[in-house]
Amino acid sequence: MSFFVLPFPTVDPVAVNIGPAPVRWYALAYIGGFVFGWLGMRALAGDDALWLRGQPRPTREGLDDLLVYVAFGVIVGGRLGHVLIYDPAYYFAHPLEIFQTWKGGMAFHGGLIGAVIGMAFYARRSRLPFLTIADICAAVAPIGLFFGRLANFIKPEMWGRESDVPWAMVFPGAGDIPRHPSQLYEAGLEGVALGLILLIAARSGALKHPGLVTGLFGVFYGAARIFCEFFREPDPVQEALPNGLTMGMVLSAPLILIGAGAIVFSLRQRNATA
Template sequence: MLEYPSINPVLLSLGPLQVRWYGLMYVIGFTAAYLLVMHQAKKFRWDRMFLHVDNLNLALILGVVLGGRLGYVLFYNPAYYWAHPTEIPAIWTGGMSFHGGFLGAFLAGFLYCRRTGLDFWKAADLYIVTVPVGLFFGRLGNFINGELYGRITNAPWAMIFPQGGPLPRHPSQLYEALLEGLILFLILWTTKAKPWQPARSSGWPHGVMLALFLGLYGCFRFLVEFVREPDPQIGLIGSIFSMGQVLCLLMLCAGILLWLGRKTATVEQFNR
């Protein structure tokens, strides 16, 4: 068994103001995504993106926050928030859903691109390859907070989490950081140029990177959920799957359908 490296969740205190590791991870993730998007736009010579990246980033961040909170309310604890609706905006108390945040960002990006005439599928491919970076740092933040820990195990790398009782558990946050973060990023980043190649070079239509992310994230998260502690207010659905696994199965199906749909599409013009 490994010793859990207890780290103060509060990085810095300035009177009533607190800077927490978890919030810092969000800032690092959003900043890294911004820089990587700019790098790709320059590399692929998509000059029009430079005119929209700041406003589009703001729309996506709002979509992530609003979607993540509403996703948690609807997917994970609807009964509680139905009885306590005034607590729905209280995101500082915890409770965010990745799947909800993804849907919120997807909708915000789609509406922004539709309004400005920006190619949505092209922008989606540009952004989606940066998402695993934010996931990596977000899961590290979960680990520092000692939350979203795994199920009880006798594995030699198990840890006793302060909020998880006296028995050793899987450090599932680190599993997710590795699979959903590092490995997924490497896969997407090494294949990201494919949709930007012209048709004569066997390029893929834009949108397939988004489909690849949906499928791979759905698979990775589905597997990790087998060793992650289910949400206590829900438990296992049918004594088999967690809510996260149900949502990941839907995500995987959406990825397959999108992949098939975009692979049959005509390769788009690259100066649109």
């Protein structure tokens, strides 16, 4: 066991009180993810150099509607995903707690499904290619992932497995054993690293090939999430599976396959039109 353990930087989960209403860091993380994601989408959609001449894409004004659809899908899908995948028996016995999102409990994969539904609705209504819409959203998704993982760390929740690494921390509510700060691993890989990969890809012309950025997101997010699951402590009831697997691993593996398929499809379309 390591004799050097980093102290957990205890942060009040309430960022600020506006009158009698507390504003939590958890809520600010979602707000920040949507706001900075919206700004990122506007920057991408407005840069003609990133797109083929005449390539259909959303206008900057149209992105306002896209944000609303995606945000609604993320919040509803993320909550329902947590309720239905991780602890349906508890929430069916306490149905009012389904709406208490400020207590935490949002499933990424459920939020992703909700976001896809929102994107599909917007694409159909705007008569724009779905893959182009998906590419724009995928390119900025790491922003929300980064803020979300920081919120997990501040809360704290979703802490790591027991460890003796020099940067291990003792998390409140997780006993006296030092653990991996796995939330920060995920913020770094799913947020910063993935964001840089997708930014470089977009700046290198990937948006000119619908589906390519979406595919890259699926492959690299799925791989990053599976890697981080080896350091994250799974809930023994809700997340732990036989043979060392976790629910996060199982749900992320299909993203790699879907992402790889999207990349192949995009590159074949490019070759067919070259």
